[in-house]
Amino acid sequence: MTPFGFSTPGKTLFGRGRADEVCGHVQGFGTRVLLVRGRSVDRVDDIARELVQTGAALKTVFAEGEPTVAQVNQVVAVGRARKAQTVLAIGGGSVIDLGKAAAALIPSDSGLMDHLEVVGAGRPLTAQPLPLVAVPTTAGTGAEMTRNAVISVPDASLKVSLRDDRMYPTLAIVDPSLTDNAPRHVTVSSGLDAVTQVIEPFLSCRANPLTDALCQSAIVMGLQALATLMRREDPDARDALSYVSMISGVALANAGLGAVHGLAGVIGGKTNLAHGMICANLLGPTLDVNFQRVKADGSDLSRYDFLRQTISDIFDGWGDQNFTALSDAFDLQGVPGMDAILADQTQANALIQDALRSSSMKANPVHLTEADALTILQNSLPR
Structure with a gap:
């Protein structure tokens, strides 16, 4: 048999109702939370309110379409300014990719282009990423289970990856009810x-x-x-x-x-x-x-x-x-x-x-x- 390796996120929770557990898990990683989200799922508003009510210093950023270099840089700057301790990404694959990129780069003293494949230097990350909790609201990309973030580079008309073995989410919470009636x-x-x-x-x-x-x-x-x-x-x-x-x-x-x-x-x-x-x-x-x-x-x-x-x-x-x-x-x-x-x-x-x-x-x-x-x-x- 040919030798092989196998990697997954730190922990995965699956099932209807698991989204109710998000706040408790997030607070365990730190109180200064950067929430990266989409706009289409009302349940995210409830989670954000619960985080604030339970003592989180919450900063919310909205993903706009597939993440671009400019958007990643903007979100990373917000996270650094707020001294974020953890990132919570709730949304489709693009939202989770933006969250993964932010968690990877906020603790670093380098920029996105130092690490992007193809159009950048492709170097490994210089610091351990922040804890990341990934919660998908669509059933498609599986981004909550991967170690890369796909970034659009409009100047090159390409989509390329920010990739590092340390970019797996710390916790993936997959609640199918968040996809109901899509x-x-x-x-x-x-x-x-x-x-x-x-x-x-x-x-x-x-x-x-x-x-x-x-x-x-x-x-x-x-x-x-x-x-x-x-x-x-x-x-x-x-x-x-x-x-x-x-x-x-x-x-x-x-x-x-x-x-x-x-x-x-x-x-x-x-x-x-x-x-x-x-x-x-x-x-x-x-x-x-x-x-x-x-x-x-x-x-x-x-x-x-x-x-x-x-x-x-x-x-x-x-x-x-x-x-x-x-x-x-x-x-x-x-x-x-x-x-x-x-x-x-x-x-x-x-x-x-x-x-x-x-x-x-x-x-x-x-x-x-x-x-x-x-x-x-x-x-x-x-x-």
Whole structure:
């Protein structure tokens, strides 16, 4: 058996009602609290009030979309000025990434660009991050379980990571009730991101026995939950999708991702499309190209056979079609397509070259060529 390592956050709490425990845990890390949050979940207002009532010196900052270099620098400056002792991040993946970046940099005497990959110096952190409590309100990115924060760099039209083994949250609290009644398009796009993030590690060239055990059951659970939530609101399906999202973070942190995220990271840096929506469009075409390449190499197809059978069992009518037809099975109603991606061939070529150099591509099950990447993009467009 090939040797491997396995890492997770310091502690994880999962289940309905666990959000009621947030304040007690946060106060255990210090009374000067920096709250990084989104605006869409009313429950966060209750948590903020409870923190103040129980003696916390609370400073709240609102995340605005996906974190940029400028926003990270602004939040870090606020945290340093307030001498924050702990960071509480409550929201979607972008909010948690902003919180992770803030917790990582507030104690440091260096700046973000000293540590960013690709566009920065990529150096390790110079100080231990502040304690971070991460509480997701969407079921998609699994950011509460990872050791990196994805940052948008508008000047370079890229999204890159701030990454360090010490950036795992000190505590992740996953309460599925915070995702109840999310809009359908958010549920589908973020849910497909979560499913993609258990499929890609399952197929990854870095897969290991622990990630395999987690991913195989999570793939089935995630697809079943999505099939249900496309039709109706269902608390059990919300629970399942939150679990899958949590597992997806563990899986990608330990086995890597693949071409869907290699392309999605670059596309996200060059467009205003949300990450989950990009993954939703890329998943089927990427699976199909990878399958064809693995088949041509004469390699083991059992993992693709498992995916094909699982999809056929859950989505009536999908049958034995190619993976590109997943878009039809998922019925991406309300999920914007990527019609403009190939409008400019020069831009498309540059996008492909950037994607092939991305860290996610290194875990893809096969080495993809520029022609392979172009095929994926072409097949992701509306037919």
